[in-house]
Amino acid sequence: MNIGQAARASGISAKMIRYYESIRLIPSVVRSESGYRHYAEADIHRLRFVRRARDLGFPVEQIAALLRLWDDRSRASAEVKEIALGHVASLRDKARQLEEMAAALQHLAATCHGDDRPDCPIIEDLAGGAARGHQHHARNGGA
Amino acid sequence: MNIGQAARASGISAKMIRYYESIRLIPSVVRSESGYRHYAEADIHRLRFVRRARDLGFPVEQIAALLRLWDDRSRASAEVKEIALGHVASLRDKARQLEEMAAALQHLAATCHGDDRPDCPIIEDLAGGAARGHQHHARNGGA
DNA sequence: TCCAGACCTTCCCATCATGGCAAGGTCAAG
DNA sequence: CTTGACCTTGCCATGATGGGAAGGTCTGGA
Numbered sequence: 001m002n003i004g005q006a007a008r009a010s011g012i013s014a015k016m017i018r019y020y021e022s023i024r025l026i027p028s029v030v031r032s033e034s035g036y037r038h039y040a041e042a043d044i045h046r047l048r049f050v051r052r053a054r055d056l057g058f059p060v061e062q063i064a065a066l067l068r069l070w071d072d073r074s075r076a077s078a079e080v081k082e083i084a085l086g087h088v089a090s091l092r093d094k095a096r097q098l099e100e101m102a103a104a105l106q107h108l109a110a111t112c113h114g115d116d117r118p119d120c121p122i123i124e125d126l127a128g129g130a131a132r133g134h135q136h137h138a139r140n141g142g143a
Numbered sequence: 144m145n146i147g148q149a150a151r152a153s154g155i156s157a158k159m160i161r162y163y164e165s166i167r168l169i170p171s172v173v174r175s176e177s178g179y180r181h182y183a184e185a186d187i188h189r190l191r192f193v194r195r196a197r198d199l200g201f202p203v204e205q206i207a208a209l210l211r212l213w214d215d216r217s218r219a220s221a222e223v224k225e226i227a228l229g230h231v232a233s234l235r236d237k238a239r240q241l242e243e244m245a246a247a248l249q250h251l252a253a254t255c256h257g258d259d260r261p262d263c264p265i266i267e268d269l270a271g272g273a274a275r276g277h278q279h280h281a282r283n284g285g286a
Numbered sequence: 287t288c289c290a291g292a293c294c295t296t297c298c299c300a301t302c303a304t305g306g307c308a309a310g311g312t313c314a315a316g
Numbered sequence: 317c318t319t320g321a322c323c324t325t326g327c328c329a330t331g332a333t334g335g336g337a338a339g340g341t342c343t344g345g346a
Binding site: 045048049052053055056057066069070073074075076077078080081082084085087088091092094095096098099101102104105106108109112113114115116117118119120122123125126127128 | 188191192195196198199200209212213216217218219220221223224225227228230231234235237238239241242244245247248249251252255256257258259260261262263265266268269270271
């Protein structure tokens, strides 16, 4: 199987397959005499593993760790679980941060008329909280 | 005020102030004869505006739009509100995606013993769903 | 046999926002 | 005048991905 077929079979673009190989996330595959990469079933499985892990938002570094654990038949499931739960925590943390920003901004937007008047609490907040109204500042604009 | 003081006053690193200037998010400030940037109060206000918008997760492009609206005393508040609510939606969307990943992974992890046995539903799922157990695949790993 | 077109290779560039480092100029205080 | 803090520009790196160029390979058909 050439890289294009491997890409279609795994759901990872050829570009990314080469990239993953370059950073050693996946091993170098065999090449034909002319230099074409050749993928066997086991390689496709590995790529699909990577694909699923990416879909779950794992950073590449952690995927590397998961692949090592996959290869190690005797590792404790606790090791895998620890990585997984650590990642869950990090995902939740990021989600919470985004949600907090959204809530703050929505709160601000709720007090904005949103009509054709120029009055806007959102801009006023960004401009420095409740303190000032709207000081002008036309400046030496042209770079 | 030099760039370092402006950085301290605005909460944006000197590096980022220069960057923002280079991409024209903020206008070029006046320079001393020796080339040092000099910041006036109005510049600091503008930088703080940018800082707050960044804290709310606005991408730089949208901050540029907000700054234009800030400068335009006659614009309708509806324009600002639209940008803000659009951003709220995008933040919520990202947060939801992360949360979905976290939930899926947590669900998976819940079925994993997490002890010293090698059995691990997490790895098994990544390796290809319920289909196979754990096929081996030692390969030309060397790279 | 030869060509077209689809495929492959490597290499470089861009994203987005940020930090780091290096080489060199400037300024203020001692 | 020296020292040290500060400034300047420029390049490189991140993390994961896409785009494109320049050139080699393979396959099928006329």
